[in-house]
Amino acid sequence: MSRYGAELKELWPLEPDMIFLNHGSYGAAPKQVLSEQANWQRQLESQPCQFINVVAPRAIRDAAGMLANFIGTHGEDTVFVENTTSGLNAVLQSIPFGSGDEIVISDHIYNATRNTVKFVADPAGARIVVADIGLPVADEDQIFNAVMAAVTPATRLILIDHIASITAVVFPVARIAAAARQRGIPVLVDGAHAPGMLDLDVCSLGVDWYVGNCHKWLCAPKGSAFLWADAARQNGLHPTVISHDMNKGFTFEFDKIGTRDASAWLSVPAAISLHEDLGGTHLRKYCHNVAVAEGRALAKRWGTQTGASDDLFGTMATVRMPGSLPPDRAISERLKTWLWVEKRAEIHIMPFAGAFWVRLSVAPYTTPEECRAVGPLIEAALEALATEA
Numbered sequence: 571m572s573r574y575g576a577e578l579k580e581l582w583p584l585e586p587d588m589i590f591l592n593h594g595s596y597g598a599a600p601k602q603v604l605s606e607q608a609n610w611q612r613q614l615e616s617q618p619c620q621f622i623n624v625v626a627p628r629a630i631r632d633a634a635g636m637l638a639n640f641i642g643t644h645g646e647d648t649v650f651v652e653n654t655t656s657g658l659n660a661v662l663q664s665i666p667f668g669s670g671d672e673i674v675i676s677d678h679i680y681n682a683t684r685n686t687v688k689f690v691a692d693p694a695g696a697r698i699v700v701a702d703i704g705l706p707v708a709d710e711d712q713i714f715n716a717v718m719a720a721v722t723p724a725t726r727l728i729l730i731d732h733i734a735s736i737t738a739v740v741f742p743v744a745r746i747a748a749a750a751r752q753r754g755i756p757v758l759v760d761g762a763h764a765p766g767m768l769d770l771d772v773c774s775l776g777v778d779w780y781v782g783n784c785h786k787w788l789c790a791p792k793g794s795a796f797l798w799a800d801a802a803r804q805n806g807l808h809p810t811v812i813s814h815d816m817n818k819g820f821t822f823e824f825d826k827i828g829t830r831d832a833s834a835w836l837s838v839p840a841a842i843s844l845h846e847d848l849g850g851t852h853l854r855k856y857c858h859n860v861a862v863a864e865g866r867a868l869a870k871r872w873g874t875q876t877g878a879s880d881d882l883f884g885t886m887a888t889v890r891m892p893g894s895l896p897p898d899r900a901i902s903e904r905l906k907t908w909l910w911v912e913k914r915a916e917i918h919i920m921p922f923a924g925a926f927w928v929r930l931s932v933a934p935y936t937t938p939e940e941c942r943a944v945g946p947l948i949e950a951a952l953e954a955l956a957t958e959a
């Protein structure tokens with residue numbers, strides 16, 4: 571029997587009487603990591619001035635160095651941000667787009683990220699070009715070809731996911747970055763899901779900026795994410811909130827923005843240690859294996875298909891739902907509400923590419939049995955909706 575799944579549940583403060591299959595949305599922090607965060611908060615409140623002025627700046631750099639080690643970057647090029655949304659905003663709002671410039675994104679992009687791109691593109695008169703990848707994804711060529719087909723001589727930026735939220739598909743980031751580099755186009759990666767899900771080595775990807783969450787698959791406290799920028803891209807890169815250390819250098823400017831509680835960032839090393847203690851690569855492999863095996867079993871039960879081949883999934887897998895309901899967000903919200911209220915089950919469902927897709931999220935504490943409950947639960951939800959209608 572695996573030492574993952576049920577045996578690890580007690581490490582998390584998650585309610586025992588629910589089926590929690592949506593680690594992907596916001597992550598979940600283990601008790602040990604939360605207690606480390608509480609220690610930092612106690613230190614802060616016991617000596618507010620010393621802590622904020624002297625202790626925190628050093629501790630933040632130490633924590634950034636440990637994170638850098640884990641994600642394959644260097645501490646001096648890595649800063650903490652509150653979440654992926656704020657890191658992506660910082661990069662996008664720092665690029666001087668002009669009229670006629672094109673920004674390539676894909677149809678798998680996260681909604682908040684799409685909004686941010688629109689927020690910077692519209693006033694500049696820049697054009698957003700959407701690479702149409704679709705779902706299911708047969709192989710990485712489908713992603714690569716769609717993204718590169720969207721590139722023109724006017725492309726000023728390619729913004730891609732490392733792992734897409736709606737579809738759970740892992741993008742061939744290094745391959746896209748190599749092709750972009752040949753054309754002189756910078757690449758920004760939304761890696762919200764990557765730390766703790768993939769064997770991440772950011773510097774080897776050949777991209778220009780990389781943003782990722784620590785609170786999802788690394789299980790750090792909420793409010794911990796990072797922005798890495800290639801040394802050549804740091805000049806002119808500013809946080810969205812300007813504070814004391816404006817223009818003093820990349821790490822200074824991001825490390826201290828007004829008065830804030832850095833305890834989530836300072837607990838990232840504890841989250842990394844726990845992740846490694848639980849097996850690191852081995853743990854990620856367990857989660858991947860359960861996600862793809864249970865995803866395939868669910869597709870078989872429903873006579874449908876998974877969103878991609880096994881090698882294009884990390885620790886999440888998408889499966890097309892049965893039935894012919896119109897793929898409308900209001901319906902997926904009703905199904906999710908019914909699952910929570912009637913069954914205390916947290917299951918992610920999204921409409922995409924003309925169908926509804928269920929996303930299985932497999933975290934260290936997730937059991938295959940919980941994944942197997944998804945089939946009957948979704949079928950019951952669909953039946954309840956049909957009766958209501």
Ligand SMILES: Cc1ncc(COP(=O)(O)O)c(C=O)c1O
Binds near residue numbers: 596683763783795
């Ligand atoms: C692909 C992707 N990008 C960005 C985000 C935004 O992350 P956050 O809410 O931490 O800013 C998410 C969150 O789920 C995501 O999945």
